[in-house]
Amino acid sequence: MRKFILFSLLGLIVTSCASSGGQKQVCTIPSSVEPLSREAQFVESTSTAEYVILASGKGCNVSQAKQDAKKAAIWFVLYAGDRPLLQTSKEKRRAKGVVAEILSNPDRYIRWSSAPKSKRKEGPYVVMSYLFKVDVASIKNTLLDAGVIASTEEISEEVGLPFIAVLPESDDEFSKFAVTVIEEYLQDRDYEVYVPEDETQVSNIIKTVAALEGKTDPYYMEALQVGSDIFVKVKTNVWKVNKYGRTFLKASAKAKAYETATGKLLGASTGFSPERNVTSPEAVVQEATNDLADKITRQIRKAWIKEAKKGKPFKVVVFSNESEFRNVDKALYRLFRKLSKRPVKRLAAGKSAATYVVYVKGVPNAYELFLTLEESYSGPGKIEKVLDTGSLLIIKAGSSTEDIVIE
DSSP states (O other): HHHHHHHHHHHHHHHHHHHTOOOOOOOOOOOOOSSSOOOOOEEEEEEEEEEEEEEEEEEESHHHHHHHHHHHHHHHHHHOOTTTTSSSHHHHHTTTHHHHHHHHHHGGGGEEEEEEOOOEEETTTEEEEEEEEEEEEHHHHHHHTSHHHHHHHHHHHHHHOOOEEEEEEOOSHHHHHHHHHHHHHHHTTTTTOOOOTTOOOHHHHHHHHHHHHHHOOOOHHHHHTTSSSSEEEEEEEEEEEEETTEEEEEEEOOOEETTTOOOEEEEEEEEEEBBOOSSOOOHHHHHHHHHHHHHHHHHHHHHHHEEEEEEEEEEEEEEEEHHHHHHHHHHHHHHHHHHHHSSOEEEEEOSSEEEEEEEEOOSSSSSHHHHHHHHOOOOOSSSEEEEEEETTEEEEESGGGGOOOOO
């Protein structure tokens, strides 16, 4: 009888243990192609076409966890960080089917993977972390081919691509080197780009226009002179980092993009290089600029599409005689109001000169804008073109344009 009671008690204890947490958790992988893990972060740009991403993945074993980590890295490039390929809600809706195809074959877009960086258990799952080199260019091409995101050609057909001036903010060799890197990046994407020559001289008429607005920035004047729609100022910095008895180099590249006609800031970003044990600073400057180029180009593209759909901005500078300027000013302002899709901005005015910003749709350059103004002008005398370059138009207006002096 005692033995029976003892065995009964033991049975109850074992049953109680099994039912109170001793059950083994079963590991199952969902059928969805999306990653179980969304744990990923940007590390560096080895080039403008490839990113190195640190990603973690979950699985029932190491192999499954690594495959999930690859998906997490690609998911990051598509949706996360400060430069996702899919930026608008419209693009994300369009991309659902294509993203499923991309994630179902992650090896197609992974160019290199490291040895495991970490391993841990999380419930029934093994969690593994790796560095991956992701072929961002190939992912982007897949999205372009599927019509998910717009190509530069499509943007050009819809609103026109901007003419961009890329200028070094300082005279050091590394900033000039960074300008060249960004120039090549933009040209590869079909943008028209201007990079200054060492001996570029700003004309007196441009200096006069800048003085009328109270602006003395030489980069603004140079961008205005070449007729750029947008100008980008670039600056770099290189410094040393001492670690483990060794000297490493690290670089940053900063850029600000402005709309030339208005001076409006369209974007600002900074790129960084990793710390490298190298002797040549150009290597880390190249990496920092690669990191920067993609960021600032995305900002420019997004801002330009938004702004240009409302009409391309033109800076129009008008010179006249003091006796006629009041009526010239009135006639042109009324005409600008009819042409402009947005409120006309009157930036500066004197006794015989004024500067306007007008936003006009369907007019690609300043010369065509002049032809439109010439045809519709109803003020005193006539208008005469002094200079047209890109988004800048300078005109004289009055009964005797020969007597009008620009100074």
